[in-house]
Each structure stands twice: as C-alpha cells, then as structure tokens.
Amino acid sequence: MKFYLLIPLSLLLSCSSVKKTDAQAGSQLLKDVEILSSDTYEGRKTGTKGAEMARKYIESRFKEIGLNTLPSFSGYEMPFSFKNNKGTTIEGKNLLGYVEGKSKNVIVISAHYDHIGIINHEIYNGADDNASGVAALLKLASHYLKNKPYHTLIFAAFDAEEAGLQGASAFVKNPPVQLENIKLNINMDMVSHNDKGELYACGTFKYPQLKPAVFSKSSKIKIILGHDDPKMGSNDWTNQSDHSAFNDKDIPFIYFGVEDHKDYHKATDEFKNINPTFFTNASEAILEISARLDHQLYLKSVINDKKRIN
Known part of the structure; x- marks a missing residue:
C-alpha cells in the first residue's frame, strides 16, 4: 500500500504575479503533473475527497493564471450529476474558465481531471491519464492570457470522463454559450508518456478541413x-474521450493523445514514469497547432462573412 504524502498548503495554493520565463513555464508544466498525480489526491475519482482537492488546486491555478469566469456561473464550477452502473447518483463538477478573443465564436480546449481512485488499497494516480492533459491545458491558458486569441477560448477541465464521458456530456447538454458558436474542440487525454516521441492527432478523418493546420x-x-477511421474498430479513438460529446453534435475536434502503454490504468501510472522531455515537446506542439487552428478558422469565418454580405 502506498503511504499518503502531504503537500504543503503553500505549494498547492501558491500564486505569483511574476511573468514566467520559458524555463519557468516548462517547470510549471511538470510541477502541475507532479502535484495532481501525487498520493494526496487519492486518484481523483469523481465524487471523492481526492477529486475535491484536485478541483481546489486547478481552481487556484485558474485564478493564478487569470482566467475569467463564465457569466452563467458564480465561479469556475459547473455542477452536474449522473447515475453510476449501480444506480447511485454521483455528483460531479466541471471547471470552466475563458479568455475573450476577437470573435464571439468559441474553441473549447479540454482535458479531464478525474481518474479511477483507489483499488484494492492501491492509489491509481493517473499521471499520464490525465494529469498530463490538465497540465497542458493550464499551459495553454497561461499563454493565451498573454497572447490574445482570435476565438474566445473556453478552458474546460472535465470531471467523470472515466465514468463514461459524463462531464463533457453535461457540458454539451447545457452549454454556457450557444452550441452553434462552438467551432472546435481541442481535447488532450494522455500526452506525457511515449518513448518514440509520437503524439497522435485524431479527428481529421471526419473533419479533413482541419488537416492543413495539424x-x-x-x-x-x-x-x-x-486513430479516427471507423473501420479501425477499437483502434478508432473518435468515441474514446471527451471530444466524443462534441463530435456527437457535429462539432469538429482534434484529440491529442498517445497509444496505450504498460502503465495505462495501472497503479504505475505515476509522475516518475512519464517522459518529461516528450511531454514538454508535446505540449509545445499542441500550443503551436492550437494557435494555427485558431488563426485559420478565424480567417475562414471572416471570408465566409464577407461572402454573405456581398
């Protein structure tokens, strides 16, 4: 059994107004993964104390970064509920913040923060799945606060992905903006653990218009x-993470992830087993591609608007 480690409150809730250098930003990326995948959070299973603690940490980072709260919420939390396979009602909470862009059209950048908790007295910390995606989301949010995007960007840390994409489904059922204004979902789920330097971008099979930017x-x-061709069967990832909820509404998506590895859904999915260099490079690539998609989709919308006017 793992011993529970205590992280000082000052570390969990530390805030700084000092502009970070690139090296500091990379350090923060790894720090976020290490903290969220520590034993303190008990595997972040939806509806548990560990998940609540993870939310508090992510909210503290949202505040530190300076993300705006959506007008329809009093804070960053979007509560929802669902029934598990035993018929028990489970309470979940998505965390949402946004950066205003030049357009009211929206790109949702997402990553789920929950994992599978404690099984047989072992903590399943989910460093790659999906503390890594949340850390990358925080990196992107920090960048776009300093570099105004074309689209308005909603940063969504979804809950209950492991319980059947419940948080993402709740979001699209009760979206905080008009669904037709959401032009793209960029989803990150497992982006820190690959020994070959390979990061998959899934979604261009159905949405080939996105391919030139990826x-x-x-x-x-x-x-x-x-990993997005229906003919691939179980190797088609189209419905295997939160982007599926957007795809079901015919909202284009790009899903970044790695292929399953030896630590997937095992207690060994810990910070010490991720690939820090790969993760840093992957997060930089995701940022690069997100900026390109933001720009190219914006230019396309401007061209289409001019055509309608003429």
Whole structure:
C-alpha cells in the first residue's frame, strides 16, 4: 500500500504575479503533473475527497493564471450529476474558465481531471491519464492570457470522463454559450508518456478541413494523424474521450493523445514514469497547432462573412 504524502498548503495554493520565463513555464508544466498525480489526491475519482482537492488546486491555478469566469456561473464550477452502473447518483463538477478573443465564436480546449481512485488499497494516480492533459491545458491558458486569441477560448477541465464521458456530456447538454458558436474542440487525454516521441492527432478523418493546420515545425516531436477511421474498430479513438460529446453534435475536434502503454490504468501510472522531455515537446506542439487552428478558422469565418454580405 502506498503511504499518503502531504503537500504543503503553500505549494498547492501558491500564486505569483511574476511573468514566467520559458524555463519557468516548462517547470510549471511538470510541477502541475507532479502535484495532481501525487498520493494526496487519492486518484481523483469523481465524487471523492481526492477529486475535491484536485478541483481546489486547478481552481487556484485558474485564478493564478487569470482566467475569467463564465457569466452563467458564480465561479469556475459547473455542477452536474449522473447515475453510476449501480444506480447511485454521483455528483460531479466541471471547471470552466475563458479568455475573450476577437470573435464571439468559441474553441473549447479540454482535458479531464478525474481518474479511477483507489483499488484494492492501491492509489491509481493517473499521471499520464490525465494529469498530463490538465497540465497542458493550464499551459495553454497561461499563454493565451498573454497572447490574445482570435476565438474566445473556453478552458474546460472535465470531471467523470472515466465514468463514461459524463462531464463533457453535461457540458454539451447545457452549454454556457450557444452550441452553434462552438467551432472546435481541442481535447488532450494522455500526452506525457511515449518513448518514440509520437503524439497522435485524431479527428481529421471526419473533419479533413482541419488537416492543413495539424503539424508541428519542431523536429523534436512526431505528430501522427490517425486513430479516427471507423473501420479501425477499437483502434478508432473518435468515441474514446471527451471530444466524443462534441463530435456527437457535429462539432469538429482534434484529440491529442498517445497509444496505450504498460502503465495505462495501472497503479504505475505515476509522475516518475512519464517522459518529461516528450511531454514538454508535446505540449509545445499542441500550443503551436492550437494557435494555427485558431488563426485559420478565424480567417475562414471572416471570408465566409464577407461572402454573405456581398
């Protein structure tokens, strides 16, 4: 059995107004993963104390970064409920913040923060799945607070992905903005653990208009398109993470993730087993691609608006 480690409150809730250098930003990326995947959070299973503690940490980071709260909520939390396979009602909470862009059209950038908790007295910390996605989301949020995007960006840390994509489904059922204004979902789920430097970008099979933007100029990372053809069966990832809820509404998506590894859904999915260099490169590539998608989709909308006027 793992011993529960105590992280000082000052570390969990620390805030700084000092502008971070690139090195500091990379350090923060790894720090966020390490903290969220520590034993303190008890595997972050939806409806548990560990999940509540994880929310408090993510909210503290949202505040530190300076994310705005959506007008329809009093804070960052979006509560929802669902019944598990035993018929028990479970309370979940998504965390939502936004950066206003030049357009009211929206891109939702998402990552789920929950994991599978404690099983047989072992803590399943979910460092790659999906503390990594949340850390990358926080990195992107910090960037776009300093670099105004074209679209308005909603940053969504979804709950209850492991329980059947419940948080994302609740979001699209009761969206905080008009659903037709959401032009894209960029979802990150498992982006820190790959020994070959390969990051998959899923979604261009159904939405080929996104393909020209999905590449990285960096030689440090391999962006591979795929895992999105229905003919692939279980290797089709279209319905295997939170982007599925957006796809069901015909909202285009790009899902970034790695192929399953030896630590997937095991107690060994810990911070010490991620690939820090790969993760840093992957998060930089996701940022690069998100900026390109933001720009290209905005230009397309401007062109279409001019055509309608003429």
